Each structure stands twice: as C-alpha cells, then as structure tokens.
Amino acid sequence: MNISPLKLIKGVYVSVPETSKKWRHSHGEVPFVRGAYREMYQRKPWTIRQYAGFETALETNAFFKRSLAEGQTGLSVAFDLPTHLGFDSDHELAQADVGRTGVAIDSVEDMLVLFDGIDLSKVSVSMTMNGAVLPIMACFIVAAGEQGVPLEQLTGTIQNDILKEYIARNTYIHSPDFSLDVVADVVAYCADKMPRFNSISISGYHFQEAGATPELELALTMANARAYLTHFQQRGIDIESVAKRLSFFFCVGMDFYKEIAKLRAARLLWSELLEEFGVQASSAKRLKMHCQTSGSSLTEMSPLNNIVRTTIEAMAGVFGGTQSLHTNSYDEAVSLPSDQASKVALDTQLVLLNETGISDVVDPWGGSYMMETATQNIIDYAHQIQQEIDEQGGVRSLVETGELTAFIHQHALQAAIAEENQDKIIIGKKSDLATSSSATQNESIAAFSKKEKKTINAEKTLSQQTQKMARLKLKRNNQSVQKALDELKTAACNKQNLMPFVITAIRLRATVGECIQALTDEQARYSKPETIKQASFKQSLDVKTVEAFQILSDQIGRKLRFLVAKVGLDGHDRGAKVIVSLLNDLEIEVDYLPVFSTTDDIIKADLRQHYDCIGLSVLSGAQQSFVSTLLASLRGDCPLVLGGVIPIDEENLFEQLNVDCVFTARHSLNDIALALYRVLSTRLSD
C-alpha cells in the first residue's frame, strides 16, 4: 500500500476549495453527510451506551442495573477472552483469563443471570462478539425467549464483524472463509426473525487503536463493508432486505476536526456504496453509528487529563452525529474502570447532553469551508485506498496475507517515532515529560485511584464458573445435547445456516465451548500469518545506546537473540510489534510468538534457541499468573522483561519475583532500549 496518510493530514485542512454540490445536502436526506435524521438529537438523543462486563454474570448484572438507574440508556456487553475464543471457563487455556476483561458466559444459564430483572423488550443490548458469535447470539435469543420476550421485539446489535478481527483485534476462531459464512448466517437469520436487531457493527474502532489514522480507519472500514456486501450477495442474500440493519462503529480520537469530518464522510460513503449495490430505499442508505472515545489516547500518568481528552472526543462524536456513544473511564490506561471513574465517564455524556445545548443544532460544522473540505478529502482518500485494495486482490486476500495488518502496523510505527521525536506532544504521557510537571500531575492512575481501584477476583470467578458448569452438565439431558451437537456438525458440513442448529443446542444447555468445539471438529482453529513491518527508529534513538548494543554484540561475538511473546488469549499486539521493530533496528535477532501463545510455547522456544532475553506482553491483567508459571520453569539465567498494561503498584511485586524490567506506555522507546541494554550487559557479564 503506497498511500501515505501523512500527506492527507496536511491536506485535510489546507487543500484547494471544492465547490461540491454535496455541501448543500440537508440532514436526514441521502447521502446523509449532515446527519442520519432530520431532527437528530432534538427528536431522540444519542444512546448512552457504556461497554462493560467483568467477573460473573451476577456481578455484571448488578453493574448494568446501577448504570441504567444512573442515566445510561442502552447496554453494551463486554465478554471475557475465553468466551470470545469459544473456550468454556474450565478449559485449560482459559484459566488465567476468566472474567478479567469481560464477563464469563459459558451457557444460557449465565445469559439469564446477566439480564435478570432487565426487560429485554425495552432496553437495547449491544454485544461485542465476533469469533463465538453463533453460541452467544443463541444464548441471547434463548434467554430472551425464556424471559418471555418475542424475537421480533428484541432491539440491539451484535458486532459480528470478523474481518476486522483478522486485521486488528485477533479474536477470530475459524478460517476467513468459514467465518464469513457465519457472519452471513447471523445477518440472514436476523433479517428473517429479528427485524429490529442490528445484525452487524462494521467496526473501524480497532483499526485506530492498532495505529491507523482516522482516515485510514474509515477507509478500511468501508473496504470491509464492501467485502461483506459482496459476500452476502454471493450467498444469495438480498442486500435491500438486510441493509437497514447493517450498522457501524468508529473511534473518536483527539484529532478533533478530522474525527468530525470522518463521521460525516462515512455517511456519504455508505450511501454511495449501497447505491452501487442497487439498494433503492433511501432509509436503508442511512449510516447509523456507535462511537467510542479512544483508549489509546489515554495516559497512565496525570490521570485527570484523561477526563479532558474523553470530553473532547465525545464532543467530536456528537458533532459528527453519532447515534450511540461510549465514553472511556480515566483509569482505563492501567486497569478495569473503577466505580468512580465509570461514573465520571457516564456523567460526561449526561453533562454534554443536558447542560451544554450541544444537541440543539444538527451538524453545527456543516457549511464551514474547513469542515466541508476535510470531509471531501477523507472521502477521496477512502476511494483511493479502495482502489489500491482492489488492485491488490481485495480485502479477502489481503486479510489472508496479513498485508492490511502490516499496513496498520506501519502507521503505529510512524506514530511511535513521532512521539519519540516529540513531533507529537501528549501531555504527561511519558515518564520523563511528567517529571517536569507538578507533583500532583505526576501521579499515575494506579496511585491516584488506589482506594477505589477495581480488582478482579479471578480465582473466585473461575471457581464459580467451573462449579456452575459441572452442575449444568449433571442436570441436563446429555444425550439430547450430544445429538444436537452432532446435527450442528452435519449442518456445518452441508453449509446450512447454522443459527437454528446452535439455538437448539443452546436451548438444551449445550455450552458455548461445546458448540465451538463441534464446529472446530469440522473447521480447525485458524492462525493467521504474521508480517511485521520495519521502521527506522535509529534516528530517534540515542546514538550512545545504539553503539552500546553494537559493542555488546561484538563482545560476545554474535548477534543478541530475543524472544518477544504475546501470551494468553489477549489479542492486543500493537505494543509487542513496535518492540519487535525496535529490536530489529538495534540489530538484535528477534523471534516473535504471536497472540495466543502459551507459557509452554515460550519455554520450548527457549530450549531451542537459548535467548539472551525474553519479553512478555500482557494487556489482559493476567500478568501475575503468566509470570509465576514462566519463572517456575524458565532457565534461571535468562532475563525476563514484562510489557503491557501493568499497574505501577504491581511493579514491586514483579521486582521481588525477579522480573528484570517492567515497561508500560509511559516509557519512551529510548527508556526501553537503555533499560534493556543495562539488563543484558549485567547478565552477560555475570
């Protein structure tokens, strides 16, 4: 991919005036640039939909009820990583991650508890589920049925966007071909039985979090939307009948004007795309979106600044005309949101909605020369990217080669270099910048919110889930469950729509893991190729550090050898890949164990290679468990460093465990390089 978004960053604001007719469109009319609806928030405010979930369904249910009582207007379920990947809580690969970054749902019994006392005919529910979409949709449908709510009354959204999982988020299970059929099964089933339910949330959010610029986020999202439409058409699905329930999800980051322009541009691009696919009804061409403020814009240091960031981002979402919004909590850079931080995040939306008059005007930036030009430039950029993608074989084949992932990674590297060179200033992000600020400003979130910090009782959650599953398996009719699972396998072989088969199995109390296992018997778990791009960090690094590595290598008479590993079920690999590129730049030989590696994989790799250092990347909160397991079996003379989302107050603990260094987002690349050099030179001279 040759297009450089850097050109556009400048171009967005300064390009030659365009006297496009598009500027004169009204809100609520095709192509909807100025808003999805004529009266927008005057008729219905955006939905306040905070993404949440942790530990068991019981704890999350209590949190949902409290949030609804405090003014939230829709629900959004975060599932834990084992559920995302179709492992029941008692699976050996699940143990460290149960209930950590979301709620554990093993069967419909958990789903019933999750929505106990919440009327599903009144509250719309979004579920962020992609890999294990079939059993989770089935659990929702069966639970709603047992609550007495007819299918046709259910409102909400299932994320069901598998393409972006291969590209950026990594919670896929099957091969792209099989998964695209599953997406289509869900879309077709919803169109038929659940007319008020949005059957997909085509997501750009995760692209921006992985490093894409806002304009690249949009371009890739639209390219995926086109790929889905093409696939649905090939499957014989009538696009006109499903289009109205295909929704979108975008990130709103700190590039204020550009984010607003991006959301305006998105509406035009979708309307244009549907026209291309022959859709007639103008209401179907209305792009509806959810937005979430940017997690990667939050800093670990000076936590209160994050409230300011989130407010500005939320305003961009509202100015851009979002239908639904999640505002991040100020402590998300280091931990699961505390109750206090969640309340501030929710109140941020309530303040914007009720106190500012922000919702009185539809598309307030419409007609501004700058905004209209920016919108047009982003539209042009998306067209250019689509053309490049088409020339290179389309999204499907670029997903398979890993090329789109690598393209985003290239942008993450550019961003890392810009931060390192201080071309991009982020107040209080790096520890060295923070030292020059006042003492209060220097506080990290972990220290700041020590009193109210949310801690996950992972052991208790795991034990409760395991016991609950054992009880379920004793109570149910195991023969009927097995028969339903066998029928599911046969349906998968015959390429039938799998939704009805999974619903039957789930109704009989098959577990999420059992349904996925039945499918993986037919379609083995998929792993994607890893291509990591290289950037030149050298100019940003201290010359003395670069030379010191060279001298060290000369002294031992060979290149230094590192292993960087993503361990557990967490799919966030932006940081780990930046470190791989940094090490390559320091002329170090690096092996990379990608997402879903186990501590066993690491130990085996080290037995083969005898690394000079092993770096572990964990963003799920399960670091203590992985580090303890690893240290129990790893060679004593191999340095271990840890990176990711690691609370400052855990750093002493890791020091006691003999972890050589802990790196988080507050460390600059120079800090990391220097610290690694010190670790290596000490160890190698021992």
Ligand code: SCD
């Ligand atoms: C709304 N309506 C209006 C109107 N506004 N009618 C007339 N005039 C107006 N101004 C109508 C709509 O047409 C609709 O009716 C009904 O009111 C509901 O409004 P909506 O606009 O559809 O709002 P909502 O129900 O909230 O749906 C919004 C989306 C939906 C369409 C965007 O897909 C959604 O809620 N998405 C949320 C996705 C989400 O939460 N994702 C979390 C991802 P009809 O229904 O009759 O048309 C989290 C994540 O991935 C985190 C990152 C990570 O984990 O990695």
